[in-house]
Amino acid sequence: MGPIPSYTALIRDKSDAPREALSLALMTALSGIAMGASMAVVNAVVGGGEAGATLPNLLLFALLATIFLWTRNYALSRTAIIVQAMLTRIRENIVRKLRDIDLQALDAMNRERLIGTLSHDCFVISEASESIVIGASSAVMLLFSAFYVATLSMFAFIMLCVLVCAAIIYYRRSQRSSRTILDAASESERRLFDSIRHLVYGFREIKIAPEKGDDLLDNYILGYGAQARELRIQSQRQFLKGLASSQTFFYMLLAAIIFILPQYQVDRLVIEKITYIILFIAGPMEVFVRALPEAIKANAAAEHIWSVEAWLDSAERDAQPTSLLADPEFHSIGLRELTFEHGGAEAGQGFRVGPIDLSLRPGEIVFIAGGNGSGKSTLLLLLLALYRPLGGQLVWNGAAVRPHNAARYRQLFSVVFADFHLFDRLYGLRDTDPGRVDDLLRRFGLDRMVKFVDGAFSTLDLSTGQRKRLAMIGALLENKPIMVFDEWAADQDVTSRDYYYTKLLPELKAQGKTIVAVTHDDRYYGVADRVIYMEQGSIRSQEARV
Template sequence: MTAISGLANAALLAVINYSTSKIVEHSYNTQLILIAIIVYLIYVLTKSRAQKLTAVFAETVVYNVRERIVKYLINTELQEFEELGHAQIYTRLTKDTNEISSSSSLIANGIQSAVLVFFALIYLGFLNTTALFITIVMVAIAISNYFINSNKIKKEIGEATDLETVYFETLNEVTGGFKEIKLHQEKKKNLFDIKLQSVAKKLKEKKTITSAKISFYFVFAQAFFYALLCTMVFVVPVLDGSVLKDLAKITPTILFIIIPLSEAVATFDVVNRATVAVFNLDQLEERLKKNAFGHAEDIVVNEVFNDFKAIQLNHLHFAYYDHAGKEQFAIGPIDVEINKGSTIFIVGGNGSGKSTLVRLLTGLYQPDNGTVSIDGEQITEDNIREYRELFGVIFSDFFLFSELYGVKDVKEKNVFRLLKQMELSDKTGYKDGAFTHLNLSTGQRKRLAMIATLLEDKNVLVFDEWAADQDPEFRKYFYNDLLPEFKSQGKTVIAITHDDQYFNKADKIYKMEYGKFNEFKV
């Protein structure tokens, strides 16, 4: 469609030129009006169709890329996700995909312009070969300048994209810590004036330099096109006198192709930006694909471990490393057996490794050494999904979903019963599979997270400082009523806590201290 559109556009030029010459010769034929209309309609219809098909194609590609990347993303490991960071993932799935989407129609238009120029040059060759030769030479010089500097431009665009990722990372700190920076003027000043503004300034400078270079090459090309027109009028007739008789047709032909030539050259910039976006997405997809634990395809997870007797951590060791590979903090070796139906408390100071232990226990982190086993069967890549299905976890930095995703056959009466039980009936409701109100206090949000976890009906419940944000009455209710209820249901409970007055509610207590794990005696 693009090729036909370009051909029709060039044909329209030929028809207009031919009709003009006939009018001058007083031999005008009314059939030329019909021909011009037909060619014009072909041009309009094919260009419109080409643009529509291009849009459909581009949006389909973007949809498929997003779908693949998100599928790999949700199957990648937590450590890899944390290393990638929210900003990079967000930038790739929004800015880069939008770059591809928005560039598609511009690229299609540029191709159509290039096709038009190609056929217009053929028409110019019929008019005069000298004019054709000079046009090709000057156009080649203008375009080759763009090609020569194309890699430099792509590098500049890539660096700008990387800076945008850093900017979004810093912006995440502003939005995520908004309450904190409102209370601390020096923190706000450092974050905004020093960090955010510094990155924004570098981004502005990089984009300004890149845009200036692109503009220079584009203006250089355009200047050559207008120089071509002047050459055709003032120089070519001196070199080839035969041009004079066709100059009235050659000049409007050159004028006719200057705008399409400019559009075709400008497309190189669009292609460069789209190429960088494609490269970024490809890199992200390959990285996620490589680090996805298991397969990205949907699989049916069997509840093979529901009737387990004990979970064993054997010589478990895990360490965090900096970018230079130097160990920053480690926990282990840890040897412990957690029997089904038991209630385990884990205590320890901040930074002692409790939350890291929870990530290892639940299979979110993979140990550097040692094993996690269930009834003697080692947890590996082949059975990690089934193992993870055992756990219902409320992390200290939990995320509260508005809907009960993944919970089948939810009975509204059970949800309302739990809302009443957690004293949230007057704070939020439940409608169409979602909670109606999430703007609650931290303690209330944790109670809502508890409701969602209980409805999942998992065999092992893990609470990371769940009671810390509850008022004294609800804290008492958690230890004296909820934990015994869970035990009576045969559920295994692992709770990170500092509430020593309730230590008698645990079957066993373990203490984390500087990464070491030992049984704690009250």
């Protein structure tokens, strides 16, 4: 990708209103100039004594103060609007690109980093933007003050430039490792939260085996926590070192004005004016220095956003159809010598599936059986066109499934995966009859625990078996021609399991549905039209049952 653009490039390239961003920069500069000019007016009034305290000077000071307050308020309010609109656009772009990429590409990505970009990095940019605008305004004011000093004394201006350059060099050196420390602290915090997740989601196992909890707490949670603490302290120390350098510069400059300038026969009144300027800029200088760490954080967050978008742009994706079919036709599906390999495909070190030859017809029940690691779930992902095969063809109604028609092809299926995700509402089914949902909740024994209100389920806080039943309800309501169930009955009680095999599947078949179900329940194999046995990534045999 080359050098990653910074925060300013993100604003320039991702903002919906580049012209407004330009006006924002001008207003920020104008606020700094107005602040500096008001300081010049104050200096003139103080230096002129009673002769300077005139009505025109008062009006000029009031005008400059008004300009400063209005432009500062405008810059801050417009920054909030521009940045929030930009972040909304960035999130939308990332989510749209994410939705379109291949499952294999997503599996290869660090999902926590993706979520962190959408949440933490966007939050950092949002929070830092106000500090950056105020810091930029202060920087303009400092620049204006420097030129004002030049009009009073060129020698004082040269001293000012020398000390400022020295302060900048020292600050850059003191802050050189800040980005590295911040990245290391973020990584330690990520590991800390990962360890805490193990504690929360593995709580039962830890209660049974306390030594796991002791090891997790003592050597990982506490260790990563201490590491993150030390790194954050180091980061703060680096910032304080930079702040101390700016304060040191301020006192050196003040001392030079008071003790050195008189040695060069500079007028006393000029020295007083320059002293007032130095005292006046103390606050803006500290504001500017405090804004620099926020700018560093914003730059880091912007780089993360750029890198995530670049990765999404490079990921494999299906071509998006101009329109999706409301009711795609299904006459036949064929897997023709399909092959796939998990990891190490080029070196031949991964787990290989295939070649697979399999046909599906409307209105049949097909069971897929086999031991753990035999390739059953991979076969389903190939059937669903979620994995791209290394070789062979997936054929739908006599035509090969390619990136241009894969999205339409997948419309044929309703799926409940073994590691399914349970949605809180019926997304994509806005016109679903609530009475139909209530009837299914009763049939699956969930009506006392779950209510269907305003298109959403009242709770997802259910047992694994109950959650699977709720996922099944969602799949049934989709009413697709092919239904795929991966070990659905594994977590069900005896009654629910028997209902699934002896009532639900035959009922779906009678409706003309095709069922593809992974199962180990051999006592129910008689329900199927065919049972396919998988072994070491290949179909060992196919057995017709009826």
